[in-house]
Amino acid sequence: MRAFGYDIDELVIAHVLLAVVPVILGLVIALPLGWWAHRSAGARRVLVPLSGALYTVPSLALIVFIPVLLGTPILSPVNVGLTLTIYTVALLVRSVAEALDAVPATVTTAATAVGYRPAGLLFGVQLPLAVPVLTAGIRVASVSAFSLVTVGALVGIQSLGTLMTDGFQQDYTAMVATGIVGSVLLAFLFDALWLALGRTLSPWARAGAGV
Amino acid sequence: MIEFRDVGKRFADGTVGLESLSLTAREGEITVLVGPSGCGKTTSLRTVNRMVEPTSGAVLLAGRDVAQGDPAELRRGIGYVIQQAGLFPHRRVIDNVATVPVLQGLSRREARARAAEVLERVGLDDALAQRWPAQLSGGQQQRVGVARALAGDAPVLLMDEPFSAVDPVVRVELQDELLRLQADLGKTILFVTHDIDEAIRLGDRVAVLRVGGRLAQFAPPDELLAQPVDDFVSGFVGRDRGYRRLGFLPATALRLVDLPTRADANGDTAGPAVPGEWTVLLDGSERPAAWLGPDGARHDLGSVYVTDGDDAAADAAGTLRGALDAALSSPAGRGVAVDGAGRYRGGVDTDDVLALLDRSAPR
Structure with a gap:
């Protein structure tokens, strides 16, 4: 589909990749860090405030600063991807730690008592039980990533944000509106997907109490 | 047989959980550890499966020091029932019970077959097997907890206040169930409770502990009721111990009278x-x-x-x-x-x- 002189499909695909890949990557990085913060009070005292502080760095500053730091081309999507990965890690470290904290002590005690080793306990019991809290964190990270991708358009990285920046320059309201509506719709769509995935992975969470 | 040999536990912060506990839980019997909170009964129980490592002394299981070998392996060979059941909320009832057989290396299918057997044994309906733990009543959850502990076919069971979170009527039902199971299975059971009535009802032998895990008296329940060694024990077993002791005195000599x-x-x-x-x-x-x-x-x-x-x-x-x-x-x-x-x-x-x-x- 073409409109306003752009291949919209291409913009949508670029937008989705730039938003989704960093969320998944950020989750993979945040899991061990969050686990560490859950296990060690010392690690938590450093990791949680640090990740909170990371989130306060302006996105545009990061996107511009990363090429200076890593030597990537200024127009590379990697700059946006890395920025969003950092934000996701910043959001999820605390989420992961809190999701693991929320697993009832009776359950972890029972798991240890029946003979789980630490790795089995983490992957067989703690992480599955952390899914509902973790899903909530991922959804926040995902929505935030979908909106932040558009900032990349300011430095020329293609996404639906490009429709906004270019439309603004051309004083073309329909183009700006298409960019905004499109990116909001994508954010909603992926939010629903994360929610559905979380629910599929935790069917027990909706089993009501009582008989 | 579980043997505590001068077992002591001093925690990192300096508090003494156990001073020096020596006692033997006999093969095939229910041995109850009872005492006020802070008496170290749960700590003692947990030294058996090494969820607490003693700082002095040793625990022997069937003659072998539990401190040797891999703790996870050791635990797979000991049934454990915890207060409020501690079921895995994300596993259906049948898979909760199948946990230990799976850890022991059985295939999921064999483990489920074993779990179904055990569920039947503890009197749980087949229809409950596919439920989530949150869909069961407290009493049913506790039965599943017992079933999970039995599924590994361990000769030794550790029970840590397993029935204290359910209402009194259900508690008595669960106690009866345990006695019935025990009559069939003859496990070596170490049972922790703060409820002296429960201790007397279930125990073949009852150990009354003081704060710091000091053994005040270790005796069969009737002896405990008849001859408490000191004021602490007699205070703990309660005022109406004379009446309760009647439950241990056989009435075989009682002559029945004829009634119209x-x-x-x-x-x-x-x-x-x-x-x-x-x-x-x-x-x-x-x-x-x-x-x-x-x-x-x-x-x-x-x-x-x-x-x-x-x-x-x-x-x-x-x-x-x-x-x-x-x-x-x-x-x-x-x-x-x-x-x-x-x-x-x-x-x-x-x-x-x-x-x-x-x-x-x-x-």
Whole structure:
């Protein structure tokens, strides 16, 4: 589909990749860090405030600063991807730690008592039980990533944000509106997907109490 | 057999959990650790499966020091039941129970078959197997907890206040169930509770612990009730220990008296058999159904004295407690005795029970 002189499909695909890949990557990085913060009070005292502080760095500053730091081309999507990965890690470290904290002590005690080793306990019991809290964190990270991708358009990285920046320059309201509506719709769509995935992975969470 | 040899536990912050505990839980028996909170009963229990590592002394399981070898392996060979069951909320009932067999290396299919067997054994309906733990009542969850501990076929069970979170009626049901299972399985059970009644009801031997894990007395329950060694123990076992001890005294020497009876196969309740006397009304299969008063009116039977119940549930069977209770609760002043099948055997006279009691009183 073409409109306003752009291949919209291409913009949508670029937008989705730039938003989704960093969320998944950020989750993979945040899991061990969050686990560490859950296990060690010392690690938590450093990791949680640090990740909170990371989130306060302006996105545009990061996107511009990363090429200076890593030597990537200024127009590379990697700059946006890395920025969003950092934000996701910043959001999820605390989420992961809190999701693991929320697993009832009776359950972890029972798991240890029946003979789980630490790795089995983490992957067989703690992480599955952390899914509902973790899903909530991922959804926040995902929505935030979908909106932040558009900032990349300011430095020329293609996404639906490009429709906004270019439309603004051309004083073309329909183009700006298409960019905004499109990116909001994508954010909603992926939010629903994360929610559905979380629910599929935790069917027990909706089993009501009582008989 | 579980043997504690001078087991001590000093925590990192300097508090003493256990000073130096020595006791032996015999093979095939229920040994209860009871005491006020802070007496180290849970700590002692957890030294057996190394969830707490003692700072001195050793715990021997079937003669072997548990400190040797891999703790996870050790735990897979010991059943563990925790307060509030500690079921895995994300696994269906059947998979909760199958956890240990799976950890022991069985295929999921074999483990589920084993789990289904054990669920049946603890009296849980097949229909519950596919439920999530959150969909069960507290009592059902606790049964699943027991089933999970049994599924690994371990000869040793550790039970940490397993029934304290359920209401009293369900608690008694679960206790009966445990006694029934134990009669079949003959596990070596170490049971922790703060409830002295539970300790006395379940324990073959009861260890009363003071704060710091110091053993105050270790004895069979009747001895504990009859001869508490000091004020701490007698205070802990409670005021009505004399009455409760009756539950451990056999009433085999009790002479049953003859009572006037009347068969009532047809539900015919006209007039007492013996004018002016209380008469036991029997149904078609010789089971007492009611009292007939001297005026011919029907009265409740009261509790009956079961002379030789083989059902563990009737824990007062054949004891002075059962006999006295029957006599005291009867409207006729004399209790009705039945055999294990509920058939009429005779009457219980309060004076006879008290005379027996007098003779068995500890000197």
